[in-house]
Amino acid sequence: MNLDFLIAPLVVGIIGTVLAGLISLIDLIVNNYGEVKLSINDGKKVVTVKGGAPLLSSLAEHDIFLPSACGGRATCGVCKVKIKSDVGPYLPTELPFMTQGEKQKNIRLSCQVKVKANLELEIPEDLFAIQKYSTTVTSIKDLTPDIKELKLALKDPNQISFKAGQYAQLIIPPYGKIKQFTQRAYSISSSPSDRTSLEFVIRLVPGGIATTYIHTLLKAGDDLELIAPLGDFYLRESEADMLCVAGGSGMAPIKSLLFDMYEKGITKRDVYYFFGAGTAADLFYIDLLKDLEKKWRTFHFIPVVTQMDSNDKWKGETGLVTKPLEDFLAAKIPKQNPKQAYLCGSPGMIDAVIKILTAYEVNKDDIFYDKFS
Amino acid sequence: MKMSPQHNQAVQQMQPGVITAEGFLGTDKRPLADIIQADEEQAARLDIEWEQLAALLRKFYKAGIQALGGTIEFLGKWNVKVDEARGLLPCPFKDGLFHKHTILVTHKPSGQQLLFSELSLHLLEKHHFLQGKGSTFRLELSELKTVLDL
Numbered sequence: 001m002n003l004d005f006l007i008a009p010l011v012v013g014i015i016g017t018v019l020a021g022l023i024s025l026i027d028l029i030v031n032n033y034g035e036v037k038l039s040i041n042d043g044k045k046v047v048t049v050k051g052g053a054p055l056l057s058s059l060a061e062h063d064i065f066l067p068s069a070c071g072g073r074a075t076c077g078v079c080k081v082k083i084k085s086d087v088g089p090y091l092p093t094e095l096p097f098m099t100q101g102e103k104q105k106n107i108r109l110s111c112q113v114k115v116k117a118n119l120e121l122e123i124p125e126d127l128f129a130i131q132k133y134s135t136t137v138t139s140i141k142d143l144t145p146d147i148k149e150l151k152l153a154l155k156d157p158n159q160i161s162f163k164a165g166q167y168a169q170l171i172i173p174p175y176g177k178i179k180q181f182t183q184r185a186y187s188i189s190s191s192p193s194d195r196t197s198l199e200f201v202i203r204l205v206p207g208g209i210a211t212t213y214i215h216t217l218l219k220a221g222d223d224l225e226l227i228a229p230l231g232d233f234y235l236r237e238s239e240a241d242m243l244c245v246a247g248g249s250g251m252a253p254i255k256s257l258l259f260d261m262y263e264k265g266i267t268k269r270d271v272y273y274f275f276g277a278g279t280a281a282d283l284f285y286i287d288l289l290k291d292l293e294k295k296w297r298t299f300h301f302i303p304v305v306t307q308m309d310s311n312d313k314w315k316g317e318t319g320l321v322t323k324p325l326e327d328f329l330a331a332k333i334p335k336q337n338p339k340q341a342y343l344c345g346s347p348g349m350i351d352a353v354i355k356i357l358t359a360y361e362v363n364k365d366d367i368f369y370d371k372f373s
Numbered sequence: 374m375k376m377s378p379q380h381n382q383a384v385q386q387m388q389p390g391v392i393t394a395e396g397f398l399g400t401d402k403r404p405l406a407d408i409i410q411a412d413e414e415q416a417a418r419l420d421i422e423w424e425q426l427a428a429l430l431r432k433f434y435k436a437g438i439q440a441l442g443g444t445i446e447f448l449g450k451w452n453v454k455v456d457e458a459r460g461l462l463p464c465p466f467k468d469g470l471f472h473k474h475t476i477l478v479t480h481k482p483s484g485q486q487l488l489f490s491e492l493s494l495h496l497l498e499k500h501h502f503l504q505g506k507g508s509t510f511r512l513e514l515s516e517l518k519t520v521l522d523l
Contacts, residue, residue: 075461075470096470178390185459205458206475206488206509207393247442248456278443278454306443307452320441346457347472349441 037118040064041125049115055081056110064123065130067230068169071183072111078185079110084120087113130227133157135198137222140214143201143284147249148215149189150200152224159195162188162229164260165253165342165370168198171225172210175217184210185230187344187370189252191259198228201252233344233370235261239269240338240366245353247276247321247345251285253370254344258289262296270298270337272328276321276349278306280314302328322352329360343369376406379466386465397465399507412503415514421523427498429521430489434476450522452479462492466500480520487512487520
């Protein structure tokens, strides 16, 4: 039998196999950076890592967790770190998140910088308090048609210390067709006085990897890992009147702030909380905050519904959340009182609120916010 | 239509779990290039200009974002609601980052709705990609025509 027709495919196959082997070998040699030292804060801490991996995950292997809302996909721009060593030019994926000033200081996105040689880094000391926690879901319940309350009991470590207003990164395990772990940032809604459990308020994002998992698959008894505490949105000591404005799941850090203040007896300053929701069905924690208002003489809770449905029985404020804020600033809050503001919600809402606050002479340095971007 | 290397790379990014939970192709088994070509042909049949369609959708988006998370009436005939979530989404064609904004437009006379995102608006405008059949953010041209009164 003539087998000549097999010769060509066989030769091509052998050449292909040899080339693939060569590429693997070259990759092993060229991309083998060996062990690399990361010197942090002028050598105060030095860790040895295997070269070749992104800086963000290399640090995480040594329990140094930089804030990262997207878990290393270069879509949040949060994992910034100052690198004193030369790590090459900025990648196109880093540039959208960098200001001119940051570029001059060689601030980089740690998820995009690969560790190929010894590096000198500067990391704020308070970030060393961030830890990874294993937890168990104790409850998960509907607050509105698209917002759930998630409660987690801490297992290891079994206690946490955080400032009201800070957030955690939940680590979503692979599920369905999703093959890798995903991290997403969510504000803690519980009070720091509860050191053994954490509560979150999470809205379903259509197509969202993490929120789809939390809303459709996660159940009581499941294990979930998280990294916390993160963020610089927390209460600043002051006697100024406090204006809080939130929309939807932006309720979370404000709830934590308010209950923390009440529990600590920080109840002398006047506090106004404007909470916006699309419809009456999108309101939640109303009774809880109305109860707080009864107990706390200087706390004023103003929930606002943007649009009324024909069968809504809502009797409170209607319109954009900025409307009652402006009304209060114009007529009910003494103009001469110093003011501090805490905002959490969409960038659009925050920009609109800042415009109003500055028009009423609230100092920009006294406006703190947690933008959803 | 022949798949370009750019199409092949984009298809990898469009798989479930890469950028979004469900991905961009839904249950559609057609090659990406065929999905785009079929929609381009239908747009021509329906006399829909891509740039004009994108500009119109952007008007709804801009109007909706003024409602700060609530619902706003637009031109008396539509309700628009824009939801915003933390973070950005990269385009599967790797030509930009987009806010996680979802825009729900309700045509009040018929009650018909359409859902799109800042990213799906970009995909429509720059790539003529309306996503695969069965995808949450699939935009059907025939539905766009009726919901938007084109």
